[in-house]
Amino acid sequence: MLGRSKSKTPTLTDTVSDAAEHVRHWAEDVWQDSADRAAPVVDAASKKISEAAHKVGDAANNFQHKVQDDYLPTAAGQLAPVAAGSAKAIKAADLPDFVNNSITRVTGNKKSARRLQKAAANWAKDAEKQLKKQSKKNKKSGRGLLVVGITVAAAGAAYAVWRLSQPVEDPWTNPTPQPLTSAE
Numbered sequence: 001m002l003g004r005s006k007s008k009t010p011t012l013t014d015t016v017s018d019a020a021e022h023v024r025h026w027a028e029d030v031w032q033d034s035a036d037r038a039a040p041v042v043d044a045a046s047k048k049i050s051e052a053a054h055k056v057g058d059a060a061n062n063f064q065h066k067v068q069d070d071y072l073p074t075a076a077g078q079l080a081p082v083a084a085g086s087a088k089a090i091k092a093a094d095l096p097d098f099v100n101n102s103i104t105r106v107t108g109n110k111k112s113a114r115r116l117q118k119a120a121a122n123w124a125k126d127a128e129k130q131l132k133k134q135s136k137k138n139k140k141s142g143r144g145l146l147v148v149g150i151t152v153a154a155a156g157a158a159y160a161v162w163r164l165s166q167p168v169e170d171p172w173t174n175p176t177p178q179p180l181t182s183a184e
Contacts, residue, residue, distance in 0.1 A: 068144060073134060074135070075147075075148075076132075080132045082155075083131055086127075086155065087154075090124055094165075095113055095161075095164065103116065131151065
């Protein structure tokens with residue numbers, strides 16, 4: 001170890017290590033300061049969000065009760081006469097011969113059209129009974145959608161019978177010849 005002396009100047013590794021330690025302490029201080037400043041803001045925001053969520057939940061609950069207790073019984077009471085009228089109209093409807101013949105050809109039974117008409121009328125009567133029963137209830141029940149479904153189905157059945165009673169143009173008939181016109 002002749003001729004070599006140890007210098008007291010710091011090495012590059014020591015300098016970088018000291019700088020990293022200094023930056024780490026500075027970052028911890030900034031992080032703690034930011035957390036201290038953000039904590040009240042986060043607490044206030046979470047309280048506001050919680051209050052808003054409770055208000056929305058209460059409003060949704062009130063709306064659900066209002067719909068079940070007020071709107072559905074009222075709507076059912078107003079739809080019951082419509083279902084009764086549908087039952088009467090279906091029962092009184094006279095199906096054209098071509099509809100009866102078509103249903104007979106499809107099913108192979110001559111009484112199928114009348115049975116279909118009778119079943120649709122009975123179904124509309126049942127819908128009327130359900131709607132009347134629903135309109136008298138003032139307590140909540142989960143059958144509101146059932147009533148709406150029955151009403152829509154009764155209307156669909158009435159529409160189907162009406163569509164079957166409408167005349168249909170035969171697409172296979174030959175077109176009527178038109179008079180020839182001179183092209184001038």
